[in-house]
Amino acid sequence: MIRGLYTSASGMLVEMARTDVISNNLANVNTTGFKKDRAVFRAFPEMNIHRFDDPEPAGAGFKIDPVPFIGALGTGAVLDEIHVDFTQGRIEMTSNPLDLAIEDTAAGERSFFEIQTPEGVRYTRDGSFTIDAGGFLVTREGYYVMGENGPVNLKEGSKVVINTRGEVYLDGQLVDRLRIAAFPAGSLLEKQGDNLYSAQEGVPLPADARIIQGALERSNVNAVSEMVSLISAFRAYEANQRVVKAHDDTLASAVNEIARI
Structure with missing residues (x-):
């Protein structure tokens, strides 16, 4: 549960950084010779997820893996660098x-x-x-x-x-x-x-x-493309924000239920 909070929070941070970069590009759309920036992110290492405490039925010399592999879990992302796009402007x-x-x-x-x-x-x-x-x-x-x-x-x-x-x-x-x-x-x-x-x-x-x-x-910033990217960053931020709230509500319910017991 706590891991999910940190993963979603890291997603909010990278979208904030992406929004700042895009906003700077839009502010310089009419700046002579300006070269747009791109935020480059990298993912944290993924974690393998296993299911624990499975039964181990005996018979015919076989038994089931008590901790079967379920899949990989992403642990978030981080801003890696701000890359400058030197494409020729008009x-x-x-x-x-x-x-x-x-x-x-x-x-x-x-x-x-x-x-x-x-x-x-x-x-x-x-x-x-x-x-x-x-x-x-x-x-x-x-x-x-x-x-x-x-x-x-x-x-x-x-x-x-x-x-x-x-x-x-x-x-x-x-x-x-x-x-x-x-x-x-x-x-x-x-x-x-x-x-x-x-x-x-x-x-x-x-x-x-x-x-x-x-x-x-002229600047090599395409205002329409940057606006689309800005909207995408806002939507991704809001999605991570909703996940954080869902985790927080679940933790609050769990604490209240335990206290009631």
Whole structure:
């Protein structure tokens, strides 16, 4: 009986975690370059269930197993990890020369703009850049966009052209080339906030990606799909909640009956 309470409670906890992840995805459905998360769960080890105290009839040299196997009992689940889905988002043209989108061309490769922050180098797919007071290309939060010569400076010019290879031309003169970092599928990238990622392992490779000027990559969140998943999580939570209540009512009845006796 108590085991059933713990199993149902663990089910409620994982559905709460799944709801939080889905809610965050929906909140960022219009965030440029956002990559949706997926909650990954794992089951606790199952337990073999046996029936005890069966009779052992004798005869003809045979007897019945006193503890026959009935089946397996699940003991609950737990959140294992939050997996980031790096599927390419929709490319939308904006005509703003400082808006940049990355279109991956190599299978399984994930490319990012390299950004300099106070905490070190970070990576992003959000190419909605601006120019700060010093003439540097920066993110919305004011972090420097990195080129091969350091932070990209566009102060001494007016017309900015960035080709598909990330080469930056200012009034027709090549001034720098964007640093685009690529990570193979399976690399561990962790979200850091402000639409930035940090590399937890591995070294970025030269990117085989196409840069599109005057465009932005939209979030890869499908609002309809996420809403369906959210409703499913709510229903699963409610089902586990009803099981907990049923166990609680049964325990209460058992205690009251025993006390009456």
